[in-house]
Amino acid sequence: MEGEAKKIISEFSFLSSWEEKYEHLISMGQEMPQLDNSLKIEKNLLRGCQSKVWIVCKYNAGKLYFYADSDALITRGIVALVVRLYSGATPQEIINTKLNVFSKIGLQDHLSMNRVNGLNIMIQKINRHAVKCLNDE
Amino acid sequence: MNNYDLEKTANLFPCLSRGEEKMIYFDNAATTQKPTVVIDSIADFYTNGYSNIHRSAHNLGFRATQRYENSRGVIRQFISARESDEIIFTSGATESINLVANSFGKNIVNKNDIILVSEIEHHSNMLPWQQLAKEKGAKVKNIPLNKDLTIDVESMKKVLNDSVKLVVVHHLSNVTGIMQDIKEIVGVFQELGIPVFVDGAQAPAHIRVDVKDLNCDFYCFSGHKAFGPTGTGVLFVKEEFVKKMSPYKMGGQMVSRASLISPEWADPPLKFEAGTPNISGIIGLSAAIQFIEDVGMEKITIYEKRLTEYMLEELSQIPELIIYGGQKKAAPIFSFNVDGVHHSDISTLLSENNILVRSGHLCNQGLMNYLNIDGCVRVSLAFYNKLDEIDQFIVVLKKILSFLNK
Numbered sequence: 001m002e003g004e005a006k007k008i009i010s011e012f013s014f015l016s017s018w019e020e021k022y023e024h025l026i027s028m029g030q031e032m033p034q035l036d037n038s039l040k041i042e043k044n045l046l047r048g049c050q051s052k053v054w055i056v057c058k059y060n061a062g063k064l065y066f067y068a069d070s071d072a073l074i075t076r077g078i079v080a081l082v083v084r085l086y087s088g089a090t091p092q093e094i095i096n097t098k099l100n101v102f103s104k105i106g107l108q109d110h111l112s113m114n115r116v117n118g119l120n121i122m123i124q125k126i127n128r129h130a131v132k133c134l135n136d137e
Numbered sequence: 138m139n140n141y142d143l144e145k146t147a148n149l150f151p152c153l154s155r156g157e158e159k160m161i162y163f164d165n166a167a168t169t170q171k172p173t174v175v176i177d178s179i180a181d182f183y184t185n186g187y188s189n190i191h192r193s194a195h196n197l198g199f200r201a202t203q204r205y206e207n208s209r210g211v212i213r214q215f216i217s218a219r220e221s222d223e224i225i226f227t228s229g230a231t232e233s234i235n236l237v238a239n240s241f242g243k244n245i246v247n248k249n250d251i252i253l254v255s256e257i258e259h260h261s262n263m264l265p266w267q268q269l270a271k272e273k274g275a276k277v278k279n280i281p282l283n284k285d286l287t288i289d290v291e292s293m294k295k296v297l298n299d300s301v302k303l304v305v306v307h308h309l310s311n312v313t314g315i316m317q318d319i320k321e322i323v324g325v326f327q328e329l330g331i332p333v334f335v336d337g338a339q340a341p342a343h344i345r346v347d348v349k350d351l352n353c354d355f356y357c358f359s360g361h362k363a364f365g366p367t368g369t370g371v372l373f374v375k376e377e378f379v380k381k382m383s384p385y386k387m388g389g390q391m392v393s394r395a396s397l398i399s400p401e402w403a404d405p406p407l408k409f410e411a412g413t414p415n416i417s418g419i420i421g422l423s424a425a426i427q428f429i430e431d432v433g434m435e436k437i438t439i440y441e442k443r444l445t446e447y448m449l450e451e452l453s454q455i456p457e458l459i460i461y462g463g464q465k466k467a468a469p470i471f472s473f474n475v476d477g478v479h480h481s482d483i484s485t486l487l488s489e490n491n492i493l494v495r496s497g498h499l500c501n502q503g504l505m506n507y508l509n510i511d512g513c514v515r516v517s518l519a520f521y522n523k524l525d526e527i528d529q530f531i532v533v534l535k536k537i538l539s540f541l542n543k
C-alpha cells in the first residue's frame with residue numbers, strides 16, 4: 001500500500017495544471033475494468049455521494065480485493081485510485097495504514113465536500129470490511 | 138442613497154472581493170454573501186448595545202429590545218404586511234415551515250383530510266407536510282403542473298374537494314428560478330376558505346414580495362438567502378390565522394402567566410418565539426433588508442433580468458445543453474445537464490477554475506423525479522454578479538465540456 005501510494009504521488013507530482021491532473025485521474029478510471037451491471041445494485045451502492053459509487057469487496061487467500069465503479073468520470077478516477085491503493089492488501093495492512101494521498105496530489109481542495117465525503121465513505125467501507133475479515137478468522 | 142452602481146456592488150461584499158484569488162460566486166440560491174453593512178451591524182450590536190431582550194428592566198435591555206422590534210417593523214414594511222404582529226421571527230425557512238405544520242397544521246388537518254402540495258417543492262417544504270399527514274392519517278396530494286413547471290390552476294380546480302384543508306406551494310423555484318402565480322392560486326382557494334402557505338425562500342433576494350398583494354395566508358423565507366445572517370428566518374401569518382395557531386415551542390418569554398395547570402400565552406408574535414432568539418442575527422437581517430431597499434429592489438429586478446437574458450442566450454449556444462424549466466425566469470437561477478456528461482464532473486471542474494456552483498439533486502428530489510433526472514448543475518446569480526462573469530463562466534464551461542468529451 002505504501003509503495004503504491006508513493007507511486008501515485010510521484011505520478012501526480014509531474015502534473016501541474018488542473019487539466020493534466022484530471023486527465024490522469026480520469027484515465028486511471030478508464031483503465032479500471034468496469035463493474036458488471038449485475039453488480040451495480042442497491043446493495044453495493046454507497047450512500048452519501050453525489051454521483052453513484054458501487055463497491056464490491058472479495059477476500060481471497062488472506063488478501064482483500066476491491067472492484068468498484070461510478071457513473072461520473074472524475075469520481076470513477078477517484079474510485080480507481082482508491083482501488084489501486086487498497087486492492088491486494090491484507091486486512092491488517094488496511095487497518096494499520098493511514099493514507100493521505102489525496103492531499104499530497106493537490107486535488108483535495110477542489111474535490112467538493114460531497115465527493116470528499118464520498119471518498120471517506122468508501123474508505124470507511126473498506127476499513128469495515130477489513131475489520132470484518134479479521135474478526136471472521 | 139439609492140445611487141448604487143449595480144456593476145460595482147460586489148465591492149460592498151468583503152468575501153467577494155478578498156484579495157488574491159479571483160472567484161466567481163454562482164451559488165446564490167444556496168446562500169448569498171453578506172455586505173459590510175450587515176457584518177458591521179452585528180459587530181455594533183455586540184460592541185455597543187448588547188443585552189437580552191423583552192425581559193431586563195435596564196437601559197441596555199430596552200435599547201436591545203427596541204432594535205429587535207424595529208427590525209420587525211423593517212421586515213413588515215419590506216413585505217408589505219399590515220401589522221408587525223404578523224411577522225414571526227424564526228431560524229430560517231425550514232423552521233418557519235415546521236412551525237406552521239405543527240402550530241397550525243395540527244389544528245386543522247384531521248384523518249382522511251388532504252394537504253395539496255406541489256410535487257416539486259424543496260425537501261424543507263415537503264417533509265414537514267408528509268410528517269403531518271402521517272401523524273394525522275391525512276394525505277399529501279400533488280398539485281398538477283404545466284409543462285413550464287408552473288402550477289396548472291385549471292387542473293388544480295378539478296382536484297379540489299371538501300377534504301382539502303391546506304395548500305402548499307413555493308413562490309420562486311430553487312431549481313429553475315420560475316415563479317408561481319400566487320395571486321391566481323390564492324384566488325381559487327380563498328373563496329373556499331382554504332388557507333395557502335407559500336415558501337418564499339428564494340424570492341426576497343430577487344423580486345419585490347408584497348404579501349398584501351399576493352393575499353396568501355402564510356409566507357416564509359430565510360435571512361441568509363437575502364444577504365442576511367444565517368440562523369434567521371421570517372414567517373408571515375395573516376392576522377386571522379395567527380389566532381388559530383398554538384405554540385409548538387415552549388419556553389421563556391412566551392407566556393404572560395406561567396402556571397403548570399393553565400399557562401397563559403403571550404400575544405403573538407412572542408407566543409411563537411420562545412427562548413432567547415437570534416437577536417444579533419435579526420438585527421443583521423434588518424440591515425440586509427435596508428441594504429436591499431437602498432440598492433433598490435426594482436433596480437435589482439431589472440438588472441437581474443439583463444443577467445438572465447444574457448445567460449440564457451449564452452447557454453443556448455452550447456449544443457447538448459438542456460436547461461430545465463424554460464425561459465420565463467423571475468430570477469437568474471439556471472439548472473442544466475449536458476448530454477453525455479455527469480453533472481458532478483462539471484461542477485468539480487468549475488470549482489477547480491474558481492467558479493462556484495452546485496450540482497446534485499438540489500434538495501428537490503421531487504423535481505428531479507418529475508424531470509426524470511438524478512441531478513443537474515445549478516448556476517445561481519445575485520445582483521452583485523456581472524455580465525463579464527457570465528462571459529468567463531461560458532468560456533470555462535466550454536473548455537470543460539471539450540475536456541470531458543475528449
Ligand SMILES: Cc1ncc(COP(=O)(O)O)c(C=O)c1O
Pocket residue numbers: 166167229230231232259261262307309310311336337338339359361500
Ligand atoms: C425553496 C426553498 N425552500 C426552503 C429552503 C430551506 O431554507 P433553509 O435551509 O434556509 O431553512 C430552501 C433552501 O435551499 C429553498 O430553496
